[in-house]
Amino acid sequence: MILRTGFLLAWLLAVVMPAAWAAPPVPAAPDGAGVQGPLAHLPALKGDYFPLTDRGSGRVHHIFVRYPEGYDATAPTRYPVVYVLDGDSLFPLLAPTHLFLHYDEQLPEAIIVGIAYGGFDPAVNRRNTDFTAPGPDATPEQGGAPGFLAFLRDRLVPEVERRYAADPARRILLGQSRGGYFVLWSAREAPDLFWGRIASNPAQGPAREQLFAPASVHARQDLRVAVVSGTRDTEARRQTARAWASAWSAQPPAPWQVALIEIEGGTHAATIGEAYRRAMRWLFEPAGATPRRKPGP
DSSP states (O other), rough: HHHHHHHHHHHHHHHHHHHHSSOOOOOOOOTTOOOGGGGGGGGGGGGEEEEETTTTTOOOEEEEEEEOTTTTTTOOOOEEEEEEEHHHHHHHHHHHHHHHHHHHOOOOOOEEEEEOOOOSSSTTOOOOHHHHHOOOOOTTOOOHHHHHHIIIIIIIIIHHHHSEEEEEEEEEEEEEEHHHHHHHHHHHGGGGGEEEEEEOOOOOOGGGGGSSSSOOOOOOEEEEEEEEEESSSOOHHHHHHHHHHHHTTTTTTTTEEEEOOOOOOOTSSTTHHHHHHHHHHHHOOOOOSSSOSOOEE
């Protein structure tokens, strides 16, 4: 019995201890201390992380932040901030993409903020709720856009601008699919909250008529909305993009300058990088023509 117990103990140590040596626990980063662990070795994702609770829904959103190259919070420089919906998937794609747009397209560096749910499980990921407006054709799980907009306006934007060297005059909101629908809906609902908006392949969504209702009161005259549509997306979503861009472009008192950007061969989701590139170039045009040298050899 003693021999068997000793053999079992030795076997457990042989299995467990190497794993513990190979992957020591990583302490959680306090607020503002920067991202630790493996991400700390990815300079294109250098930044910060903090959780933030939506007081209306009670849900916790995971906020990932990518710093501009050479970021110094104590310097007088203030940066545009790009708020990325569906941060679970789009933040790791678009945060480093912006670095290369800065090099090659002469776009200004920016703080990239990914708003994540922490997973794709519908029990956690409530994009179906947050990105859709209430209306007679909305399902019980939909219609949470007013509450999510309040979270952005009253909680997230003030917190980001408290923590980081953000330029309040150059906020940008980006959404894909249902997130794109929310971008268009929020443009009409709160025009001045974001200087620039990018709606990539916006979904139809419920309460479609709200996308074309009169815009709320606004003060700014320099607002911009880029609507991106891939030619290989569904005809229904293509029609939503075309209809919104056409309707608001035809209204002289519209709060925004509108661009419809069509990507030949573009798909619903896989060309989000190209959608971001073209939309950001339009938002910040004129873009420089001389590429900057990339880091490294």
